Amino acid sequence: MKKILITERLDQDALNHFKKNAEFIFDILEDTPDNEIIKEKLKDYNALIVRSKTKVDRDLLSAGKSLEVIGRAGVGTDNIDVEFAEKKGILVINAPEESLDSVADLAMGLIIGTCRDLKTAIWRTTECDFNRSDLKGVELRNKTLGIIGFGRIGRRVAQRAKPFGMKIMAYDPYISTKLEDELGVKLTTMENVLKNADIITIHVPLNKNTQHLIKWKHFKIMKKGVYFINTSRGGVVDSNALLRALEEEIVRSAGLDVIEDCLETEKSFLRNNKVLVTPHLGASTKDAQKNVSWRILEGITQVLKGFPPEYPVNFPKLGAEIKDIYTPYRKLIIKLAKLLVNFNLPFDNITINYPKALPENLRKTLTRHFLAIFLKPLVSTRISIVNSVIIARERDLGIIETVRSGKDFENLISIQISNNSKKQSEIVGKIYSDGYIEIIRINDFGVSFSPFGSIFIIKHVDKPGMIGKITTFLGDNEINIAELQVSRDKKTKTQLMVLKSDQEPDEETVDKLKEIEDIDMVFYNNLSNDS
Structure with missing residues (x-):
């Protein structure tokens, strides 16, 4: 029992x-x-x-x-x-x-509440004031609803908005365009959504990539008089930018189930009749x-009872018979995923090439490991090696596993990310007989480094003085260089620098490095030895 x-x-x-x-x-x-x-x-x-x-x-x-x-x-x-x-x-x-419908319901409630000035109307009637002459709301019919984040909640909001006669457009670079036909929603760029929507609702997870996703530069391209809804997380929206957008009447009214901590004690904000705030009620039904x-x-x-779980968060152990080869390959594919995440480009297909000698069940498990790391910044629910394939399928992402034989492909994994059949990024890693792992290619650049420690990856124009400019900057910021290599792409006249440092830089230093003239991109990763 x-x-x-x-x-x-x-x-x-x-x-x-x-x-x-x-x-x-x-x-x-x-x-x-x-x-x-x-x-x-x-x-x-x-x-x-x-x-x-x-x-x-x-x-x-x-x-x-x-x-x-x-x-x-x-x-x-x-x-x-x-x-x-x-x-x-x-x-x-x-x-x-179980709470997705409750959150989507509340989002629609906030849309209606803001569009009909319900906060002011309710306040007045509690004071026995029934004056409605200045409460001129708007109908939802024929209005354009812009959804930022078209995952499970975003799609539920779209389903609810359709019967109101709303036109719906959405932005989510990690959702297949096939959903356009299925749901009758126009998938487009974030800029198009912000510029053209009458009502904007946010449904994204809070993580490093989405912290202050909506800044002042985004508010100022919105339609004047837009209605702005957020039921995701407060940190997704820059509070100062939102306050400015309200003050300048870019945002006609905001419906917020979540706000940043800095606004929770701002009574003037909470009492503003243009702002309808609820205390994170999304799942509270x-x-x-x-x-x-x-x-x-x-x-x-x-x-x-012994049945497989419907909603697992972690993953059971693999069989002992493949444990010896599992460990180094697991380390390699996790490092490849952590490096690829940096590119943060739209994609709808992932192709992973494995050595033919790897057992199929190991290949399937390694793919789960990759997806769990690579998709983690993109989803609001917890993703693990148990549910990562399910989440990829929900987003209609193409996951292709291929095998290659021959000496050139022994112990080698290559991963290609593409969008609309066009390659976006590619990375290749290799395992040696002693278990040593190495990255040997990033896009069109041949490299050779072990993916451990404090690592900068910098793409810059191929011209005299660039290496000195970068190393001097790091030295001036008290960052000592442990290793440095540079690879050249003559066709594009660019170079890729892989640099390991003894110190970990702060975000401000990395941001300043990105601002140096003729640097196209800067990635920084602290890749620990335990994964």
């Missing part, structure tokens, strides 16, 4: 239903006790179900001697040490789909919370 420990409140109807199953014993701890109490209890349990308050850290995971699976009743897993759980052989699952409970209880019991 399997034992399941629940540390936070779940829907009672769902609990009562699953308690009827004689195969399981459920133990519910009230009021989220501290970890010491949980640790003492956990040693005898096969499964743990938490929401967001319980911190499933290394100590707690180590205490779970019989623990097979952890269920997060919700989407985010920031409170769970997933990597350590994987090392301990503990599966982690979540319930990422009875339906979503109920559905999450049913989904996670179903997921946990299915896993304990």
Whole structure:
């Protein structure tokens, strides 16, 4: 009989239903006790179900001697040490789909609320003021809705907006154009969306690439009088730029379920009748919370019965028979992914070429590793080597695995990223007999470096003085050069510099390096030795 420990409140109807199953014993701890109490209890349990308050850290995971699976009743897993759980052989699952409709509903609510001046209308009527002469809202029919981020939530918003008679355009460089025909939505550039939409709604994850995705330069190209909606994360929008856009009446009204911390105490902003703010209510519906409970209880019991999880977060171990070759290839493909992420170019197809000698199940697992790293900045839900292929399929990305035989392709992996059949970027790496890994090509540049440590990759015009200009700049900023190599492309009259440093630069230094004349691109990565 399997034992399941629940540390936070779940829907009672769902609990009562699953308690009827004689195969399981459920133990519910009230009021989220501290970890010491949980640790003492956990040693005898096969499964743990938490929401967001319980911190499933290394100590707690180590205490779970019989623990097979952890269920997060919700989407985010920031409170769970997933990597350590994987090392301990503990599966982690979540319930990422159950709140999507609630968030999309709220986005539509904010669209209607801003377009009809509901904040001012409600304030007035609470003061017994029924004057409506200046409350001239707009209809949604025939308005153009611009969606930034066309993932699962963005698509649900589009589905809701269609019956209102809205024209819909969307920007998401990582979504296949095939969805245009399926959903009747025009996929276009971010600039086109910003310039042409009457209402703009944001649905992207917050990460390094999307921090302040919407800046002043974006607001100033929007239509004057645009309605602006954000239900994703506050940090996606530059608060100062939004305030300026409101002041200059570029934004007629903003509907925000999320704001940056700096605005949470700004009463003048919160009381502004042009701003409709809600306290991150996206997933806060009875339906979503109920559905999450049913989904996670179903997921946990299915896993304990031996069935594969529907929404896994991490990945089980590979068989021991391929462990020796798995480790170096895993390291190589993760390094290739981390380097390719820097290019941040639109793509709809990924081609990975493997040595023919690699077993198929290993190739499939390595592809999952690559996608988990490469797609991570692009998705809001947690992505792992278990669910990375599913996420790629959801975005209708082409994933092609090919094999090559012959001496020239032994122990070599090449990855090509393309968009509309046009190559965007390519990287090639190799493994030697002693396990040493090396990057041997980036696009049209032949290189030779081990992808570990503090690494600059700099593309610049091929002319006298450039190498000295770059190395002098780094020296002036107290960055010592450990290794340096330069590769030349005579056709384009450019060079690619790969430079390793003893020190890690700050963001400001990297940004200043990018500003040096005749430098086309600068990437910086600190690639640790543990992956």
